[in-house]
Amino acid sequence: MTAKLKGIVFDMDGVIIESEFTHYSAICEAMGERMNQSYETFLTKCTGGDERFAMGRLAELCEIDYDEQQFQQWSQRKAEAYKRLVSKEAKAMPGAVDLVLSAAEHFPIALATGSRKVDVDAALEVLAGGELKGIFQIIVSSSDVKKPKPHPATYEMAIEGIGLPAENCIAIEDSPSGIASAKQAGLGVLGxxxxxxxxxxxEANWCTDSLEKISVVELIRLFQS
Structure with a gap:
């Protein structure tokens, strides 16, 4: 890319926090014993979107009929379970906290996630001792957009919040739908x-198997390559 890197937008689950199993456990608790799909199925077929997508897909796979009232009950139970579980299990992805803290010293940073605001708040409250709480200029969750990832609205709102054009920003993502969301919004993406x-x-512009290998200097180098 020839543009200069001026801002970084982080996804949350699978990038900053190792939380997919926590989400899965909370959903299992919320949906009850009829939710019989494995964690592997959850990862491959139900992640990358918002909570409605994940629960809807699981209900379909489990052949569970539900209406909006049932979904809202599941959602409330899931929020309560996730808050309890994440307070015990919150674990940062390797290298993530250091990269976020370093990035915040050099650039405006944003968080763009498919999780609901209540789950984001619960995670940031405890992750790394709350060290990342308040560090993002803007947090865009699925609660803030009508169309969550893979629609570009989440990333469009994030870069608007840090006041930068897409061509000057990089997104850090871990899922195909998140990559699609960021790229449709015009950002370069590190998977x-x-x-x-x-x-x-x-579909990511660049890829790494761990943020332990990525520094701000490396992000700048990748962006300019």
């Missing part, structure tokens, strides 16, 4: 192949 393999992230 992190932890939850999904490199083949699944082939």
């Amino acid at each position: 992190v192949s932890v939850m999904h393999g490199r083949d699944a992230l082939k």
Whole structure:
């Protein structure tokens, strides 16, 4: 890219926090014993979107009929379960906290996530001792947009919030739908192949298997390559 890097937008789940199993456990608790799909199925078929997508897909796979009232009940139970579980299990992805803290010293940074605001708040409250709470200029969750990832609205709102054009920003993502969202919004994307393999992230501009290998200097180098 020939443009200069001026801002960084981070995804949350699978990039900053190792939380997919926590989400899965909370959903299992919320949906009850009829939710019989494995964690592997959840990862491959139900992640990358928002909570409505994940629960709807799981309900379909489990052949569970539900209406809006049922979904809202699941959603409330899931929020309560996630808050309890993440307070015990919050674990940062390798290299993520250091990169976020370093990035914040050099650039405006944003968080663009498919999680609901209540889940984001619960995670940031405890992750790394709350060290990342308040560090992002803007947090855009699925609660803030009508169309979540893979629609570009999440990233469009994030870069608007840090006051930068897309061509000067890089997104850090771990899922195909997140990559699609960022690229449709015009951002370059660094894929992190932890939850999904490199083949699944082939639409990313660049890819790494760990943020431990990525520094701000390396992000600038990648962006200019």
